Amino acid sequence: xxxxxxxxxxxxxxxxxxxxxxxxxxxxxxxxxxxxxxxxxxxxxxxxxxxxxxxxxxxxxxxxxxxxxxxxxxxxxxxxxxxxxxxxxxxxxxxxxxxxxxxxxxxxxxxxxxxxxxxxxxxxxxxxxxxxxxxxxxxxxxxxxxxxxxxxxxxxxxxxxxxxxxxxxxxxxxxxxxxxxxxxxxxxxxxxxxxxxxxxxxxxxxxxxxxxxxxxxxxxxxxxxxxxxxxxxxxxxxxxxxxxxxxxxxxxxxxxxxxxxxxxxxxxxxxxxxxxxxxxxxxxxxxxxxxxxxxxxxxxxxxxxxxxxxxxxxxxxxxxxxxxxxxxxxxxxxxxxxxxxxxxxxxxxxxxxxxxxxxxxxxxxxxxxxxxxxxxxxxxxxxxxxxxxxxxxxxxxxxxxxxxxxxxxxxxxxxxxxxxxxxxxxxxxxxxxxxxxxxxxxxxxxxxxxxxxxxxxxxxxxxxxxxxxxxxxxxxxxxxxxxxx
Numbered sequence: 001x002x003x004x005x006x007x008x009x010x011x012x013x014x015x016x017x018x019x020x021x022x023x024x025x026x027x028x029x030x031x032x033x034x035x036x037x038x039x040x041x042x043x044x045x046x047x048x049x050x051x052x053x054x055x056x057x058x059x060x061x062x063x064x065x066x067x068x069x070x071x072x073x074x075x076x077x078x079x080x081x082x083x084x085x086x087x088x089x090x091x092x093x094x095x096x097x098x099x100x101x102x103x104x105x106x107x108x109x110x111x112x113x114x115x116x117x118x119x120x121x122x123x124x125x126x127x128x129x130x131x132x133x134x135x136x137x138x139x140x141x142x143x144x145x146x147x148x149x150x151x152x153x154x155x156x157x158x159x160x161x162x163x164x165x166x167x168x169x170x171x172x173x174x175x176x177x178x179x180x181x182x183x184x185x186x187x188x189x190x191x192x193x194x195x196x197x198x199x200x201x202x203x204x205x206x207x208x209x210x211x212x213x214x215x216x217x218x219x220x221x222x223x224x225x226x227x228x229x230x231x232x233x234x235x236x237x238x239x240x241x242x243x244x245x246x247x248x249x250x251x252x253x254x255x256x257x258x259x260x261x262x263x264x265x266x267x268x269x270x271x272x273x274x275x276x277x278x279x280x281x282x283x284x285x286x287x288x289x290x291x292x293x294x295x296x297x298x299x300x301x302x303x304x305x306x307x308x309x310x311x312x313x314x315x316x317x318x319x320x321x322x323x324x325x326x327x328x329x330x331x332x333x334x335x336x337x338x339x340x341x342x343x344x345x346x347x348x349x350x351x352x353x354x355x356x357x358x359x360x361x362x363x364x365x366x367x368x369x370x371x372x373x374x375x376x377x378x379x380x381x382x383x384x385x386x387x388x389x390x391x392x393x394x395x396x397x398x399x400x401x402x403x404x405x406x407x408x409x410x411x412x413x414x415x416x417x418x419x420x421x422x423x424x425x426x427x428x429x430x431x432x433x434x435x436x437x438x439x440x441x442x443x444x445x446x447x448x449x450x451x452x453x454x455x456x457x458x459x460x461x462x463x464x465x466x467x468x469x470x471x472x473x474x475x476x477x478x479x480x481x482x483x484x485x
Contacts, residue, residue, distance in 0.1 A: 123155060271403045281450075284393060298320060342359040
């Protein structure tokens with residue numbers, strides 16, 4: 001990685017160029033500065049087409065405008081975050097901002113200013129790097145360092161929103177009058193400019209509304225989620241094909257194999273991949289992925305590809321590393337499969353959101369009683385939640401631009417709500433017998449099983465978006481054999 005040159009002020013006359021500590025160049029000569037200002041071709045892009053979801057993002061902004069008439073609404077993308085010293089984490093725009101605009105660049109801010117008949121929309125962005133003052137090659141975020149960005153004119157064509165220079169925004173916000181709401185937690189500079197104009201309660205109402213808007217997906221979103229799932233299925237196939245290499249190394253080989261598919265076909269993984277072999281499968285969010293991969297053990301792989309538009313899959317399979325389940329592994333796996341079947345069957349329009357969870361938990365409680373691991377009857381177990389020692393988590397969640405999407409929605413519209421066509425949720429029951437759990441027979445200890453699929457609520461029932469990935473234990477074994485053979 002090349003070392004950045006010193007940052008420069010907007011004009012050399014205002015103050016001398018600041019030298020990086022331990023930088024190799026003390027400054028810029030007048031001759032070099034003049035040379036760098038000239039001899040560059042015009043690279044403006046004139047044939048740009050709007051992004052594919054431009055109609056959908058416009059409809060979302062219209063719904064937002066209708067909900068908050070007469071109020072200024074401010075939705076930031078967020079800023080780069082430092083990883084260490086002068087290196088940053090890869091940037092991911094806030095979900096609210098990307099959902100409303102389709103833009104994904106750092107420092108962007110969407111502002112809806114109230115008018116007599118709605119709102120005037122402005123997308124505030126950084127323009128192209130300035131070549132007159134040397135910003136493009138001297139600034140740490142100049143285009144010769146981090147790459148070309150779109151001009152404001154190009155951005156208007158892409159996103160269908162008038163664009164302005166974001167560096168002017170703070171001053172405008174400080175002068176703003178009337179009611180204002182901002183999505184908090186993404187841009188400290190924007191929040192500072194509005195500090196005396198907003199309240200936490202009103203801002204939370206904005207965040208909740210934007211979260212609930214995403215409960216029902218439009219056709220574009222459903223298509224993106226299917227793309228994410230399809231890539232994820234291929235990523236699981238990739239992993240099965242190289243399990244022998246993982247056995248020779250560690251869970252990291254599995255993580256890296258899936259990540260390659262995510263980066264080639266999408267933007268990234270949608271969350272930290274869980275590549276949990278052996279007893280690590282009993283840790284719900286095992287993301288260290290540094291353990292051994294042994295034949296005879298199970299591999300719990302929970303992973304999802306995120307598309308270039310930020311929609312993520314979330315799929316789990318528990319695979320026999322050696323290709324075949326042992327008798328006990330199969331018994332536990334089949335119990336989880338039956339629970340998932342019951343949960344998926346309960347996903348349909350008009351059903352309570354909780355129904356799929358309750359259906360899956362009942363099956364697991366029945367098996368635990370049947371196996372003598374907990375004292376029945378089943379109704380008592382469910383009433384007291386005794387099955388939770390081994391089932392641990394809820395049976396699913398909403399899915400979309402966040403792996404746990406719509407998390408800020410009100411309880412009455414989410415967990416206590418009713419399923420509608422267009423909702424997408426996971427169904428993911430599991431059984432986890434910890435390695436140190438003395439309440440179960442020794443042979444159970446260290447076995448963890450989860451099966452997870454991404455389910456679209458349709459007008460007639462549901463569709464399993466991840467149905468291409470086998471789930472039945474016999475089918476999983478046959479699928480693995482076909483990929484290895």
